[in-house]
Amino acid sequence: MRDICEMNINTFDLNLLRILDVLLREQNVSRAAERLALSQPTVSNALARLRELLDDPLLVRIGRRMQPTPKALALEGPIRSALQQIEQTLNVGESFDPRLSRQTFRIAMTDFVEQLCMPGLLRRLQDRAPNLRLDIAPLAPSLPVDALDRGQLDLVLGRFDEIPARFARHHWRSETLQIALRKEHPLVSGALDLDTFLRLRHLWVHGGQTRGMVDQWLGEQGLARQIVYTTPNYLQAAHLVAASDLCVVLPTQLARHFATLLPLQLHDLPFALEAFELELVHLAQRGQDRALGWLVGEILRVV
Structure with missing residues (x-):
């Protein structure tokens, strides 16, 4: 050939x-x-x-x-x-005018990051780049290096353990975790301690992972929780918990958002976990792409 x-x-x-x-x-x-x-x-x-x-x-x-x-x-x-x-x-030396651009950007993220980022970003883009198009793809738990290398994705926004040196990374925000369960839950009426946490029936948003931060900590202590339902969807999880006696551990900002919409009570974890970092990642060689650089800047301003 x-x-x-x-x-x-x-x-x-x-x-x-x-x-x-x-x-x-x-x-x-x-x-x-x-x-x-x-x-x-x-x-x-x-x-x-x-x-x-x-x-x-x-x-x-x-x-x-x-x-x-x-x-x-x-x-x-x-x-x-x-x-x-x-x-x-x-395009070297040429300016990028977001008001005139009709470019499409493909970004991968989880549904919870989309909920955190997109409302604010869309408000910014409405006036600054009215014809720009965003194409959002679901994000697997590991960095989609092949899709970024091939140009199938322009950006990814999420939490990643390892990022190869050929990629540029930008810190977007830090997140913590909280427990959400329905109001009037039969096992929780006041503060939630570790014993109560372990007696609860849990919904786990796995996001394609085999073990999350909570279960890693519990395993290190020789403990385990009872997980009776798993789903890849953060947004659906909150609705399921509000309509059942399950509980779910959610990113704090997402939990607070849903507590304003659904009959949920929120509690801090009864043990200490470090915050996790959400990062914006793209190929380093695209650092001279003025349009991409502009969009990265807009996303970083949404907190």
Whole structure:
């Protein structure tokens, strides 16, 4: 098989790489054409040319979607990185006007971080960048390095244990934890001590993790709580607890928010846990991207 580096770059239409990049993002010819502001036949013809030039089908239809081939997946990251570097080079010295920008940013975060961040950010963007588009994706417990490397994500906002050196990180805020349970709970009428905490039936928001901060601390003390329900959704957890005799440990700001909307009582944990940090992360090589830098600054101002 041939690849791009074996071809004569002088005869290769570099516009095809931009089309391939969007096709790999969308995995759908019609959506790619819409995003590129091209006709569907134009994009289909470009895909046919790419298949011939690269001697590979690149995208194979499976049901209603198109799945990238192994070669397409291998090319995706380098092509996207090269296009980003070209764009950044061309934009050196140019200003970014958020009021005129129609750029789309893809950001991964959990639903609780979305609740903390997005209302304030959307209020800021309404006047400062009215045509900017945000595309929010769910966040796994570990840093999605492949999606960031390939340009499938511009930013991630969350809590991460390890961040490779090729990524830039910005501290956004510190968070603590509180216990939420319904008012008039039969086991809790006053202060909540450790013995009562251990007698409660717990809902755990796992977020894809195998063990959270609370269970790690309990395990170190030779203790365990009774978890009878697990869910990946912070926002649903508060509603479930308000309608049952379960309790849930939530980030403090989220717990306080829901206590104003639902019949919940809140308590501090009956043991000390350190605060955890929420960080904004992106590829360090995109540090010269003025639009991305502007958006990072706006997010950091939302506390």
